[in-house]
Amino acid sequence: MNAGTIIRGVLTPVISIALVFLVWDLIIRGFGVQTFVAPSPGETLDALRDNWSTLWPLALETIRETVYGFIVGAVLGFVLAVAMAQTRIVQGLVYPVLIVSQAVPIIAIAAPLVILLGFGIAPKIVIVAWIVFFPVAVNVLDGLANVDRELLNLARAMGGSRSRVFLHIRLPATVTPLYTGLKIGATYAVTGAVIGELVASTGSSLAGFQREANSSLDTPAVWAAMLLMTIIGIGWFLLVVGVEYVTTPWKHRATHRRLRFRATNDPRS
Amino acid sequence: MNAGTIIRGVLTPVISIALVFLVWDLIIRGFGVQTFVAPSPGETLDALRDNWSTLWPLALETIRETVYGFIVGAVLGFVLAVAMAQTRIVQGLVYPVLIVSQAVPIIAIAAPLVILLGFGIAPKIVIVAWIVFFPVAVNVLDGLANVDRELLNLARAMGGSRSRVFLHIRLPATVTPLYTGLKIGATYAVTGAVIGELVASTGSSLAGFQREANSSLDTPAVWAAMLLMTIIGIGWFLLVVGVEYVTTPWKHRATHRRLRFRATNDPRS
């Protein structure tokens, strides 16, 4: 990473977020919006700090729901994509269902889910997974469909079995689209968890805190919770970006470090 | 369109949706789920028919909100993408904001929006636009970034002005990604309108009908409304697919029909 990359990769987003806060502040001041309607960034951050000891454990619970749902959704989407890639028929039958599933207003299915699955983490996992599986499935399917035909032929000509070709050619080719899907999913996952929490949760939750704060007209606390949810979503997104960076060295590095191997096998050593 | 295309394009989705209804029916019957928890497809369709005269005007209103929000979102996303494509700096500053905007749980901003914007159609338009602008902006930006450098150079070498190059080269190049974004947006747009309706409806609305049906434990009516919302979303999606098909003949036709021109200019005639 050179200086230019660091500036573009880190500094610009930071400035950009700072600008958002600035604009937010200007709107609140400029239009004289009262605190109980919408608080300024400063008031929101104060509320976040003041409620931190309450919010943090709730945030952990939301993160837990998000993580589980995310994993379930990602695995489901991936498996579905692999299954669909096998035959045109399966794909033709499943694809419309995928689209329909996303056209269903998720808030509308949340309530029946709670009745079916109870107040625990299960309905939240289902909702998060429902949101996450779609971009994963669509992108991985795309990745599988776009593996170079000639490369697959070559692999077969080399004597590769179906399973080994899948393992060494098709599977790695899904990595980039998988991450694309995961990044989209990560951005929306927290929203899913929050919807689940809103409809029902055991004891307190981030969404529950928000509702309580709302019912006691503590708007800065409502927005603090919203800010925290957004931060969790962004954090989750950035985590996926980071994992992608580390696990796909061939995209940004010229060489792979293989110290152990080079040390023992390099004829020049 | 030959027979094979028709089968793949129309018959498979129909079968696929039929299968969804079948599985839904089997689950309800198989697990003996009570009607007030989750109705069978038959009960839902009955409820849809029985409530049709109430639901249809509400659906029209939802469609109206979706259409306006969709247009606002699409235009906003498009303009934003074009602006971002101008300079690296603008892009670097705006892109993080786009991602953050999507990580904000939309249900959490709905109520403040209503207090700021009132009970009319405005907050629904904002919410739908909020959902739609993102995939449009991201995809169009992608399209603009991927216009062949050499083609742009050639266009300049031909003496094309900045505005004409934009009009004839860059703009048409965004059509395909624009439709990709619009299709994603269409799938989610109705969800946005429904969220808006849930928090802000003076009179009646599809979401309001659903909530009232829910309060009076008329679960089949709840699901009928949900089904109707889903149908609107899918219909909207299919409409975009259709418009794309008609407006991008170069993707699926070998020739462009230019009857008038050929008739007067074809030297062979």
Add this chain to the structure above:
Amino acid sequence: GGSDDGSSSSAAAPTDGATTAPAEPVDITLSYDWPTVDFEATPIVVAQQQGLFEKHGVNVELIFPPDAASSAKVLATGKSDLALLTTTDVAFSIDKQLPLISIGNYTMRNNWGLFTKPGVPVALDTLKGKTISTYGDSWTKAMLPFVYQAAGITSADVKEVVVDWDLPLLLNGKIDVATNTTNFMIAGVEDETGKDPEYLLAAENGAPDVPVWVYAGNTTWLQENPDAARGFMAAIGEATAWACENPEDAATMFGDAYPDSGYTFSYNRIGWTDTCRYMQDDNGQYFTQTDEQWTTLGEALKGIGELDAVAEPAAYYSNEYLPAG
């Protein structure tokens, strides 16, 4: 009884307390306490249908807030002139210095309690280990500790769940006990099952007997339109009295006004009838507020840490706009 402060109206044009209909009725926007309509709007519907508002020189439009907590915000921002609010809404609004004030009780007593399915008795000594639903609202948060104290338990002895809508969960056995008010729960359960739920009224089990709902007004608007406010209360007073005497007719009238509300006639009738049980004090008096009710509520909210300080009673309410007599 009631506040004898009176300063809040001193700036307004003097009146003799009796309302007379001016030529031009004053338009009033009233924000409801819930995002959708239900039988609690019966007095307003009756006043509209019977021309009582016109008679008292006002014209009322009912609007619905984006969520249950936003009616106060709608009122405070001037998007409505009057509002139906819960008393906790008022308490928090004053704490946050929102420009509004309560101008009359809707109910005079506390009809909040704990509910179980028909045939499943509920008592203080059976609460331990039960799953209890709440709406995550401040009222419930303020009242539950009194009940727990009376039962000799703490919140750790039960499983509290926060839900969006309790009735299906209660009937479906997903929760053991729901917290709600009698009018809504009895109407819901009876309408759905034909039987009455079992319930335990909090006011009879350790909780203060304070009103749940009040009419409130935007202070600026009140100062400019004191006569309209009095006109409104006068019309509501006549409508409420008539509707409680003729619950069947009132429910029919409500159903006619909101045919798409999704509620059945019996639900509306049962609910309204039960509401009427709590609308008068021991003296048969409607509306009149007391220092004591606000102090009691304020202390209860302070007790659970929701309020830092209880304001002077006069900050919360004014009986200035009550109809004469």
Add this chain to the structure above:
Amino acid sequence: MTAGTPKLRVEGATKAFGGNVALAPTTLALRPGEFVSLVGPSGCGKSTLFNVVSGLLRPDLGSVLLDGEDITGTSGNVGYMLQKDLLVPWRTVVDNITLGAALTRGVTRDDRAQAVDFAERYGLGGFVDHYPHALSGGMRQRVALMRTLATNHDVLLLDEPFGALDAQTRLEMQQWLLQVWADTERTVLFVTHDVDESIFLSDRVLVMSPRPGRIAAELAVELPRPRTLNLMTTPGFNDIKREILALLHARDAA
């Protein structure tokens, strides 16, 4: 403009990217109607020279003259064509041919008529309303060349126009280009890596040296026209080829 004025003249044009000299001072002149090829190793600055002439790049030093007029750094004065056909997928053949008009002043009825005429004349008569995706690689390059012709500039810069075609199609296209060139009397500057191609087409071949690029040698190709494929295996052809290969591969020659 006197009779002796060259059609195109590059006068000491120089271009560096950063500290990297891509094009050392280069001077060349083309007579009206002349066909001149440029050959040279990859990266020697051939495309850079073309970009300077077409006005896409402004030279650090030197100038470009068209009919004696200074056009340095201004675009839209010469026709330009590249190895990639760069057809616009959403425009039909005729609309691709008229792209130049669309980009400069708007397409007229006459532009269309001329485009159809080109297409009819050079073997694409049945395809004027086709979209590019429905054409073969050779046909696409024909359309690209017609687009270049349709801008009605006297000077054409062709940068490896047949580099992506297979050998057979390439030979056909070379003969076709000679026919088009003879018909339309344009002045052509042609870049190729294929020595056979450069000799077969040109009146003169300019050999460029490796980086920093400059014109190292100039060979007149005094072979009769019209030319046919047979020419490629004649001794005269072979002599020139040997000379060029020797210039290009001085270091490789054993």
Add this chain to the structure above:
Amino acid sequence: MTAGTPKLRVEGATKAFGGNVALAPTTLALRPGEFVSLVGPSGCGKSTLFNVVSGLLRPDLGSVLLDGEDITGTSGNVGYMLQKDLLVPWRTVVDNITLGAALTRGVTRDDRAQAVDFAERYGLGGFVDHYPHALSGGMRQRVALMRTLATNHDVLLLDEPFGALDAQTRLEMQQWLLQVWADTERTVLFVTHDVDESIFLSDRVLVMSPRPGRIAAELAVELPRPRTLNLMTTPGFNDIKREILALLHARDAA
């Protein structure tokens, strides 16, 4: 296996797609260590023949014999390389070279050592841990060829391996290939559209006819080895070239 058994023998192999005959009955035989080129117009069935030999396609009729053993329709018996390098972007150079092992039985330490050895020997010593995106086109084709060599099959099928390279790099790669071939003593069947290339590399050139493809002529290239670029402009080379061009362009010749 007797001394006279051909290394590879294709016996009347025929292939049609639908009603479309891509490959008319074709018979050919390669001696061990021989370098044979196939030239022919586009679509004449060269790649189809390769696919039959490699086992990707089963011929409608006929058979393929390796060392006299029938391998018709079975894959993994010969090395195969295409115009596109088809390197796997997520594998380093050494991992790409050992791809064949990964696809058949798992990569051993010896496979790695052999791959590193290849890379060192043939000019990629410093690049064993590089990812393909960090290599030039010529280097990528070298890796692709090493991958083919590393499968340790005696017979290599090379289908226009240098078709995508620029002329200079191509000439370098041809000389490099001859060196590798001389070192490793493989039997090579080579497809190209470049007549110069086919002559420069081969012991024999097979010319195929247009569709339906079959072998129309066979020319022995009895030019001395090792060969250098000078060869390309010798009269002997030129004679063969004239003959092949005549066969390929019978219809174009004037």
